[in-house]
Amino acid sequence: MKASGRDVRPVAVLAPATCAKKDSHSVRRPPSHVVLGAEKGKNRPVTKNRVSARLSAIAESATLAVDAKAKALKAAGRPVIGFGAGEPDFPTPDYIVEAAIRAASDPVNHRYSPAAGLPVLREAISAKTKRDAGYDVPASQILVTNGGKQAVYQAFAAVVDEGDEVILPAPYWTTYPEAIALAGGVPVEVFAGPQQDYIPTVEQLEAARTERTKALLLCSPSNPTGAVWSPEQLEAVGNWALEHGVWVITDEIYEHLVYDDTPTGAILNLVPELADTTIVLNGVAKTFAMTGWRVGWMMGPSDVIKAATNLQSHLTSNVCNVAQRAAVAAVTGDLDAVDGMRRAFDRRRLIMVDMLSQIDGFSVPVPKGAFYAYPSVAGVLGKTIRGRTPQTSSELADLILDEVEVAVVPGEAFGPSGYLRLSYALSDDDLIEGVSRIQKLIAEAE
Numbered sequence: 020m021k022a023s024g025r026d027v028r029p030v031a032v033l034a035p036a037t038c039a040k041k042d043s044h045s046v047r048r049p050p051s052h053v054v055l056g057a058e059k060g061k062n063r064p065v066t067k068n069r070v071s072a073r074l075s076a077i078a079e080s081a082t083l084a085v086d087a088k089a090k091a092l093k094a095a096g097r098p099v100i101g102f103g104a105g106e107p108d109f110p111t112p113d114y115i116v117e118a119a120i121r122a123a124s125d126p127v128n129h130r131y132s133p134a135a136g137l138p139v140l141r142e143a144i145s146a147k148t149k150r151d152a153g154y155d156v157p158a159s160q161i162l163v164t165n166g167g168k169q170a171v172y173q174a175f176a177a178v179v180d181e182g183d184e185v186i187l188p189a190p191y192w193t194t195y196p197e198a199i200a201l202a203g204g205v206p207v208e209v210f211a212g213p214q215q216d217y218i219p220t221v222e223q224l225e226a227a228r229t230e231r232t233k234a235l236l237l238c239s240p241s242n243p244t245g246a247v248w249s250p251e252q253l254e255a256v257g258n259w260a261l262e263h264g265v266w267v268i269t270d271e272i273y274e275h276l277v278y279d280d281t282p283t284g285a286i287l288n289l290v291p292e293l294a295d296t297t298i299v300l301n302g303v304a305k306t307f308a309m310t311g312w313r314v315g316w317m318m319g320p321s322d323v324i325k326a327a328t329n330l331q332s333h334l335t336s337n338v339c340n341v342a343q344r345a346a347v348a349a350v351t352g353d354l355d356a357v358d359g360m361r362r363a364f365d366r367r368r369l370i371m372v373d374m375l376s377q378i379d380g381f382s383v384p385v386p387k388g389a390f391y392a393y394p395s396v397a398g399v400l401g402k403t404i405r406g407r408t409p410q411t412s413s414e415l416a417d418l419i420l421d422e423v424e425v426a427v428v429p430g431e432a433f434g435p436s437g438y439l440r441l442s443y444a445l446s447d448d449d450l451i452e453g454v455s456r457i458q459k460l461i462a463e464a465e
């Protein structure tokens with residue numbers, strides 16, 4: 020390898036700082052000036068591609084980044100209002116927390132447990148699926164994961180080979196393209212705008228299908244748009260996938276957050292023949308206000324679940340037993356607490372949509388599910404506000420944060436520019452204050 024015109028042999032270079040002398044008790048103590056990764060001077064081994072291409076290509080989660088920025092400003096005493104986080108503001112219901120407290124003091128939960136999940140939880144998820152979605156999944160075809168995110172990654176890893184294409188309706192949740200690419204796949208975006216409620220037609224999906232198409236990602240109710248697919252739309256897309264042998268990976272994590280009695284359904288109920296080529300993703304985070312507990316699951320054909328379990332057995336092993344016991348309480352309990360939260364989200368949804376639609380240049384389809392509004396802000400871009408002229412939704416989001424201390428996630432995190440995502444899972448007072456600030460700021464546009 021050449022560096023500065025000289026041959027450098029990385030293996031032969033040892034940073035002197037690591038050769039600490041033994042002290043009088045023969046205990047090796049690291050010298051206090053060593054900082055991991057800080058040796059950028061002449062002794063640092065010169066290697067190319069220090070970080071692998073696969074990981075270098077991953078962008079930080081934009082939603083977590085916006086949330087972290089808002090929390091940091093808040094911690095510094097700024098009156099920031101954050102619409103970035105995708106999490107309920109409610110505490111986890113008491114009966115779930117109490118189950119976890121009991122579990123933490125039982126030594127049976129202090130040990131490794133089966134990588135695929137506690138049998139009692141897999142059985143409970145099977146029963147819950149029958150209760151809520153109406154179809155049968157044997158416990159053996161359920162894999163409990165560290166949050167829905169691990170299920171997302173493992174689902175792609177289980178069916179995608181290098182170069183396989185995955186059709187991804189856009190706007191999409193920011194993690195999907197990264198998880199597809201990490202698995203070696205190629206995300207193929209199919210954009211559907213607000214005039215079609217952010218739901219693509221079968222014709223649009225078909226236009227994106229090639230010889231390499233392996234799977235389609237479905238997310239209903241949708242993060243980031245709040246769109247909810249109708250039974251007819253699900254059935255049409257399910258039949259298309261079946262006809263062309265396309266796997267369906269369906270993320271149903273917002274299943275209980277549907278408003279206005281919007282008709283919808285589970286694709287497996289509508290097209291049962293898909294059972295052999297469908298993976299269902301779900302978890303307790305959004306439904307039970309359990310984002311921090313990290314329990315999700317994937318369900319699918321035996322061979323896929325077996326393969327994903329093998330992967331997980333090397334990657335993370337079992338999910339924390341205490342969190343799994345809490346999840347048992349969540350999925351076996353009734354849905355009263357969930358219903359209370361859903362009603363609060365519904366009220367906030369209507370307030371938010373009403374306030375956002377009063378902003379000149381914003382256009383907001385009414386979200387039917389999840390807890391996000393996704394206005395198009397195209398009518399504001401190119402206008403001047405306080406001396407700045409945002410041309411993209413990313414620039415507009417920066418302007419809003421800088422000028423009125425309100426954090427929103429720009430459309431660039433979910434596909435094309437020109438949109439903002441605002442979560443309405445925050446208190447009514449904060450919601451009204453935050454959107455009022457945006458209203459006043461955008462009113463200055465000229």
Ligand SMILES: Cc1ncc(COP(=O)(O)O)c(C=O)c1O
Binds near residue numbers: 302
């Ligand atoms: C659509 C969707 N799927 C899956 C997840 C993953 O949830 P978690 O990993 O917190 O269980 C999220 C979280 O934001 C999501 O919005």
